[in-house]
Amino acid sequence: xxxxxxxxxxxxxxxxxxxxxxxxxxxxxxxxxxxxxxxxxxxxxxxxxxxxxxxxxxxxxxxxxxxxxxxxxxxxxxxxxxxxxxxxxxxxxxxxxxxxxxxxxxxxxxxxxxx
Amino acid sequence: xxxxxxxxxxxxxxxxxxxxxxxxxxxxxxxxxxxxxxxxxxxxxxxxxxxxxxxxxxxxxxxxxxxxxxxxxxxxxxxxxxxxxxxxxxxxxxxxxxxxxxxxxxxxxxxxxxx
Numbered sequence: 285x286x287x288x289x290x291x292x293x294x295x296x297x298x299x300x301x302x303x304x305x306x307x308x309x310x311x312x313x314x315x316x317x318x319x320x321x322x323x324x325x326x327x328x329x330x331x332x333x334x335x336x337x338x339x340x341x342x343x344x345x346x347x348x349x350x351x352x353x354x355x356x357x358x359x360x361x362x363x364x365x366x367x368x369x370x371x372x373x374x375x376x377x378x379x380x381x382x383x384x385x386x387x388x389x390x391x392x393x394x395x396x397x398x399x
Numbered sequence: 400x401x402x403x404x405x406x407x408x409x410x411x412x413x414x415x416x417x418x419x420x421x422x423x424x425x426x427x428x429x430x431x432x433x434x435x436x437x438x439x440x441x442x443x444x445x446x447x448x449x450x451x452x453x454x455x456x457x458x459x460x461x462x463x464x465x466x467x468x469x470x471x472x473x474x475x476x477x478x479x480x481x482x483x484x485x486x487x488x489x490x491x492x493x494x495x496x497x498x499x500x501x502x503x504x505x506x507x508x509x510x511x512x513x514x
Contacts, residue, residue, distance in 0.1 A: 316501050318502075318503075326507060326508075327403075374442070387495075390441060
């Protein structure tokens with residue numbers, strides 16, 4: 285079985301400050317890794333994904349994440365946040381042995397950017 | 400990519416009644432899923448909607464409560480049957496195109512309130 289742990293339920297940060305949202309996963313098989321963002325009253329939107337290759341992946345809106353296999357982590361970072369980044373962020377994994385289809389989500393981290 | 404239209408976007412229902420949620424994808428997709436997101440929580444997979452056969456349900460979810468249809472590669476429905484206030488949640492449809500594209504696309508969700 286797979287599990288995803290997002291270590292922070294809420295992260296308050298001032299505008300233009302850097303931010304890191306932490307994600308650890310557990311799996312007995314190889315996985316694909318994702319970060320999704322959910323703005324208030326909206327569905328989920330993909331920020332970035334890691335399938336293979338370079339462990340540093342860049343996504344939309346200036347976000348990036350680094351896959352660390354030894355630490356089973358996939359932390360999300362942004363060097364300078366904006367008020368508009370206030371949202372819920374979900375880390376997710378898809379076990380590659382299901383054909384990469386069945387996605388398991390973490391509990392979410394609420395990022396709150398203050399002026 | 401895949402654009403998913405989900406309706407209704409929200410509804411308020413009386414306990415004991417049933418609601419059917421529709422999910423339409425703008426392209427043929429391999430996999431479709433239904434998730435539940437309870438207030439302030441993460442996404443929980445209800446079932447995988449299989450084209451032309453019975454859905455595959457996750458632990459804790461049963462067909463009598465959440466019947467699912469998928470008549471073709473672009474459309475699925477989820478029915479929430481005999482509703483109680485505990486069924487008040489956001490229900491999200493998700494689709495994965497398949498092949499090398501492992502990204503899960505999401506509808507905007509249906510916000511259900513049972514009174």
